Ligand SMILES: [Zn+2]
């Protein structure tokens with residue numbers, strides 16, 4: 001793996017991916033507290049790290065392929081007219097969400113490996129934070145009641 005590249009996988013390993021960008025060279029990294037992300041993952045929030053679609057590749061049968069040729073285990077669910085959420089059909093890990101209209105994909109940050117440092121820039125949909133969960137404010141992190 002070259003410098004600045006990071007990889008990730010689902011819980012069972014059926015979905016393996018590589019991001020050809022440093023994890024802090026992202027287009028934005030946010031903790032999202034929206035109800036859809038909570039229900040999708042079962043967590044209280046999702047840490048979404050956005051990359052250009054071309055930066056995210058899969059490893060399928062030891063070969064690297066682009067984002068449009070995922071392994072068969074990767075399943076899709078259209079959660080809104082424009083957004084697709086992708087997850088492992090074997091173990092259920094939530095992995096990616098993206099809009100077909102934009103050339104970018106949000107990676108669920110918890111599936112990345114070997115992340116030593118990650119700069120979060122935003123917290124979004126803070127109006128949906130579950131009472132009792134601390135979410136900041138943190139210096140350098142913008143807080144949004146709804147989406148940014
Ligand atoms: Zn899996």
Ligand SMILES: [Zn+2]
Nearest residue numbers: 032033034037
């Ligand atoms: Zn969300």
